[in-house]
Amino acid sequence: MKWKISKHQPGRRRFMRLLGRAMVFAGAALFSVGLMGRRGLAAAIPALAGTNYDWTKHRWGFGVDATRCIGCLRCVEACKTENGVVRDAHHFRTWVERYVYLKGERKPQVDSQSDPGNIAASGSETEFRFDNRYQDAKIDKAFFVPKLCNQCEHPPCVQVCPVGATFRTPDGVVLIDHDYCIGCQYCVQACPYGVRLFNHAHGVTDKCTWCYHRITRGLQPACVEVCPTNARLFGDQNDPESVISKFIRENRTRVLKPEMGTSPNVFYIGLDKEVM
Amino acid sequence: MEALVHAAPYTGYVYPNETIIPWGILIVIYPYITGLVAGSFTVATFYHVFGVPRFKPVARFALLTSLAFMLIVPLPLLLHLGHPERALNVILTPHLTSAFAAFGFFAAFYVILVTLEIWFAFREDIVAMAQNQKGLLRRFYRALTLGSDEISETTRAYDAKWLKALAIIGIAGAHGLHGYVGFVFGSLKSREWWGSDLMPAIFLVSAIISGIAILILLYVVTSRFRKTVIDRDCMKGLAYLLWGFLIFAVVLEFLEFANIVYKGREGIETVMALIAGPIWFGVWVLQLGGSVAAFFILTYVIWRGTQDKQLIIGVTVSAVLVLVAVFAMRWNVVIGGQELSKTMQGLLSYTPPIFDREGISAVVIVFTLPFFVLWGLTRLLPPWLSHGRQAQGQIPSITS
Ligand code: SF4
Ligand code: SF4
Numbered sequence: 185m186k187w188k189i190s191k192h193q194p195g196r197r198r199f200m201r202l203l204g205r206a207m208v209f210a211g212a213a214l215f216s217v218g219l220m221g222r223r224g225l226a227a228a229i230p231a232l233a234g235t236n237y238d239w240t241k242h243r244w245g246f247g248v249d250a251t252r253c254i255g256c257l258r259c260v261e262a263c264k265t266e267n268g269v270v271r272d273a274h275h276f277r278t279w280v281e282r283y284v285y286l287k288g289e290r291k292p293q294v295d296s297q298s299d300p301g302n303i304a305a306s307g308s309e310t311e312f313r314f315d316n317r318y319q320d321a322k323i324d325k326a327f328f329v330p331k332l333c334n335q336c337e338h339p340p341c342v343q344v345c346p347v348g349a350t351f352r353t354p355d356g357v358v359l360i361d362h363d364y365c366i367g368c369q370y371c372v373q374a375c376p377y378g379v380r381l382f383n384h385a386h387g388v389t390d391k392c393t394w395c396y397h398r399i400t401r402g403l404q405p406a407c408v409e410v411c412p413t414n415a416r417l418f419g420d421q422n423d424p425e426s427v428i429s430k431f432i433r434e435n436r437t438r439v440l441k442p443e444m445g446t447s448p449n450v451f452y453i454g455l456d457k458e459v460m
Numbered sequence: 461m462e463a464l465v466h467a468a469p470y471t472g473y474v475y476p477n478e479t480i481i482p483w484g485i486l487i488v489i490y491p492y493i494t495g496l497v498a499g500s501f502t503v504a505t506f507y508h509v510f511g512v513p514r515f516k517p518v519a520r521f522a523l524l525t526s527l528a529f530m531l532i533v534p535l536p537l538l539l540h541l542g543h544p545e546r547a548l549n550v551i552l553t554p555h556l557t558s559a560f561a562a563f564g565f566f567a568a569f570y571v572i573l574v575t576l577e578i579w580f581a582f583r584e585d586i587v588a589m590a591q592n593q594k595g596l597l598r599r600f601y602r603a604l605t606l607g608s609d610e611i612s613e614t615t616r617a618y619d620a621k622w623l624k625a626l627a628i629i630g631i632a633g634a635h636g637l638h639g640y641v642g643f644v645f646g647s648l649k650s651r652e653w654w655g656s657d658l659m660p661a662i663f664l665v666s667a668i669i670s671g672i673a674i675l676i677l678l679y680v681v682t683s684r685f686r687k688t689v690i691d692r693d694c695m696k697g698l699a700y701l702l703w704g705f706l707i708f709a710v711v712l713e714f715l716e717f718a719n720i721v722y723k724g725r726e727g728i729e730t731v732m733a734l735i736a737g738p739i740w741f742g743v744w745v746l747q748l749g750g751s752v753a754a755f756f757i758l759t760y761v762i763w764r765g766t767q768d769k770q771l772i773i774g775v776t777v778s779a780v781l782v783l784v785a786v787f788a789m790r791w792n793v794v795i796g797g798q799e800l801s802k803t804m805q806g807l808l809s810y811t812p813p814i815f816d817r818e819g820i821s822a823v824v825i826v827f828t829l830p831f832f833v834l835w836g837l838t839r840l841l842p843p844w845l846s847h848g849r850q851a852q853g854q855i856p857s858i859t860s
Contacts, residue, residue, distance in 0.1 A: 346561040368537075
């Protein structure tokens with residue numbers, strides 16, 4: 185069969201050609217509008233406004249020494265205050281898990297501050313504490329594990345964002361442009377660590393930024409600042425003398441869910457194999 | 461403020477943020493509708509590309525059905541977005557590593573393609589109506605002819621060529637569109653229940669059976685309303701098609717499940733608890749039970765060579781069963797995947813709200829819309845062949 189257009193159809197052929205041109209034109213127009221729509225960095229990162237911070241000079245890192253955590257949850261409350269996170273038991277930028285191995289049991293009991301029992305103990309969803317349900321139990325071992333965004337080197341959350349509203353900065357922090365996010369929550373699905381939350385009032389996704397507005401001004405993240413036992417530590421991996429560089433150098437650290445291929449930047453010590 | 465979030469109850473341990481299920485019932489209906497688009501287009505191609513004559517009575521109707529559903533596909537997504545007014549950014553500034561970013565392009569491409577296909581399939585009728593109608597309608601159809609109102613053997617051959625070419629691209633487009641929806645879920649490594657290589661294939665095949673099923677249902681129902689005969693051969697053809705693809709779908713779904721169980725990765729106990737718990741009814745009764753029942757009915761109908769009323773009833777019942785089973789499958793994937801915690805140590809249970817932007821009421825409205833659109837389309841472009849052609853004995857028929 186030969187692909188020949190009949191001579192009888194000048195009208196239609198012209199139409200098809202016109203249609204083709206119209207589509208190319210419309211595509212080009214949309215694309216250029218799109219290019220214009222790309223926003224400058226300053227607009228995307230309000231945290232940087234008014235600083236002369238150079239993000240090519242740093243590579244931030246976070247350490248968690250789980251053996252030091254006492255589960256006081258001051259970090260969780262400080263984070264909610266610092267970052268205006270919704271004050272309920274379902275929205276957290278950071279949280280703390282409690283692992284308890286009862287005598288004779290091979291699997292741990294796990295809960296976090298948002299467990300209904302713990303909420304009942306604190307009396308409200310605005311303050312947090314762990315209840316003392318294990319007071320009379322025989323316990324083999326128990327520990328707490330603080331969790332937060334891992335600012336992954338290969339973040340699946342960034343990979344899946346359809347508009348590029350969430351992105352990784354050169355200093356290694358994954359941020360969200362709240363004026364650009366369409367609120368599809370694909371990133372919430374893609375994060376293997378359950379770190380992302382949705383802000384229903386503003387229709388956008390939110391997550392831990394390691395307090396980007398603080399660290400770019402030489403301060404510590406709020407959770408690190410308030411931790412009474414130094415279970416959380418933070419610093420610049422580019423500086424070999426920083427706490428985080430020393431922490432990584434002097435300990436055998438591990439990261440969460442390494443099999444996901446995300447290359448997390450939160451380094452843990454003192455975790456047990458059951459930590460998920 | 462209160463009604464903004466519906467926290468899901470859970471057992472075991474789940475990450476604190478997981479208690480707010482991100483994707484609700486609207487995202488169940490989204491792949492369901494996309495599936496109907498791809499499936500009904502498939503039937504049309506059996507006539508337009510493979511030239512199977514028995515599908516002629518429904519071929520054009522199938523095209524309209526596909527378009528009607530496609531026009532509504534973006535709606536559940538838009539309703540779901542936190543910022544629907546920014547939705548266009550997905551097309552303007554697509555982030556190319558995202559599976560979602562392709563949606564706008566796929567959808568737009570497909571809509572243009574089906575519209576063109578429909579135009580060629582109806583051109584003769586449009587030209588005829590442009591001559592027969594009066595007043596505004598006449599103008600409308602005149603405009604629709606796009607200035608080419610010649611009908612001859614040459615133009616017919618030309619139209620047929622275009623129809624075929626477009627259908628070939630279209631079948632790739634429709635299947636690409638739906639396979640891609642499977643990829644949206646299957647490409648996520650964060651969720652054990654989703655992250656499977658078979659996911660796009662499963663979505664695709666279940667899409668095809670749901671599309672065939674909805675065509676059967678619509679064909680039977682509309683024939684009743686139009687008080688016309690149902691074409692026996694066409695009905696049988698649809699039954700064969702449904703039967704064949706149904707086997708394919710069930711086998712694929714079984715393989716997928718067998719893979720998860722056999723590999724038995726960490727957290728397999730929780731996966732088993734999921735299908736014994738929150739989604740047991742959807743998995744065992746609706747999805748599996750529905751598919752198997754439909755399979756047996758169809759097998760009986762085909763094997764016994766059932767005729768007339770029994771044929772119609774048997775095939776229609778199977779079609780309804782398949783529609784329910786595929787809906788259950790979408791639910792089991794989309795909701796089930798989120799009910800299985802990322803900790804693999806806990807289960808959530810999602811109950812859709814009734815009156816909510818993402819509630820059951822919204823879904824009912826969204827799902828009714830395509831039928832209205834389809835009704836409107838069939839008024840403008842009547843897809844049915846005239847009785848005359850059936851009466852001439854070219855197409856054997858039966859009464860319902
Ligand atoms: S922990 Fe989750 S949210 Fe944070 S960078 Fe990694 S994938 Fe993204
Ligand atoms: S919710 Fe926002 S940040 Fe997340 S993937 Fe969608 S558009 Fe991107």
